[in-house]
Amino acid sequence: MTISYFFQPLMPFQSIAHRGASALAPENTLASFEKAIELGFDYIELDVRLSKDKQLVVIHDANVLRTTDGEGLIEDLTVKELKKLDAGSWFSPAFAGEKIPLLNEVLKEVSGKTGIIIEMKSPENQPGMTEILADMLNSYKPDNQIKVQSFHINEIKKFHQLAPEIPAGLLLSKHLDLFHLASYRDFASFLSVHHLLLSKSFINQAELFGYEIYSWTISKQYQFADMQRLGVHGIISDDEKRIPDSIIYV
Numbered sequence: 001m002t003i004s005y006f007f008q009p010l011m012p013f014q015s016i017a018h019r020g021a022s023a024l025a026p027e028n029t030l031a032s033f034e035k036a037i038e039l040g041f042d043y044i045e046l047d048v049r050l051s052k053d054k055q056l057v058v059i060h061d062a063n064v065l066r067t068t069d070g071e072g073l074i075e076d077l078t079v080k081e082l083k084k085l086d087a088g089s090w091f092s093p094a095f096a097g098e099k100i101p102l103l104n105e106v107l108k109e110v111s112g113k114t115g116i117i118i119e120m121k122s123p124e125n126q127p128g129m130t131e132i133l134a135d136m137l138n139s140y141k142p143d144n145q146i147k148v149q150s151f152h153i154n155e156i157k158k159f160h161q162l163a164p165e166i167p168a169g170l171l172l173s174k175h176l177d178l179f180h181l182a183s184y185r186d187f188a189s190f191l192s193v194h195h196l197l198l199s200k201s202f203i204n205q206a207e208l209f210g211y212e213i214y215s216w217t218i219s220k221q222y223q224f225a226d227m228q229r230l231g232v233h234g235i236i237s238d239d240e241k242r243i244p245d246s247i248i249y250v
């Protein structure tokens with residue numbers, strides 16, 4: 001007799017705060033990462049881009065318009081210019097003066113407190129990003145878990161070659177066939193998959209190849225239960241206020 005989907009057990013998973021605790025503090029700032037630590041998340045997820053002077057800065061969009069009081073593309077602004085911007089007031093006056101952090105500032109701040117999943121944003125359009133990130137992480141001896149992910153397959157492949165000890169993963173927004181599932185395993189150890197693409201059979205296949213599966217981006221209570229029943233290894237969550245009390249953490 002098959003057990004109905006509804007009665008399948010809720011599985012434990014790694015909790016991953018999307019852009020930090022981004023429902024409670026401005027995304028991708030030290031305030032959002034500190035809040036995620038306070039809430040007990042296993043990981044923070046963050047996005048990196050290269051500034052004009054080739055430093056890794058933590059911001060999601062290609063320009064500063066949505067999340068600061070400035071304007072312009074990250075690639076056209078130096079760190080000195082980026083640091084003048086207010087990255088908190090757009091979210092709430094309570095966060096006025098919050099700054100765009102550099103990746104190395106975040107590494108220092110969260111060291112030993114939570115894991116980090118770093119997403120390289122459009123590395124194929126930002127020459128040097130993958131190499132700079134690999135160099136930084138190779139020389140950094142963290143006492144917390146650090147992973148790197150991207151939608152861009154060739155850049156993740158390159159990152160794995162440059163920094164083989166840092167777990168690398170692919171972000172997926174479309175279905176992956178068995179052939180590619182097998183071949184990507186040479187350089188990727190985890191897959192971050194849009195939740196609507198996930199099925200029990202896909203997770204079973206991916207597990208046979210030894211992948212960990214994370215789902216993004218989850219904010220509703222029923223979605224948490226769905227992901228737990230499917231047995232994903234990690235849930236990237238947008239709205240920590242909606243995490244149900246019944247969630248079982250690893």
Ligand code: G3P
Nearest residue numbers: 045047119192216217236
């Ligand atoms: O980790 C998954 C998620 O971060 C990808 O989407 O646009 O929020 O970077 P985005």
Ligand code: CA
Nearest residue numbers: 045046047119
């Ligand atoms: Ca991201």
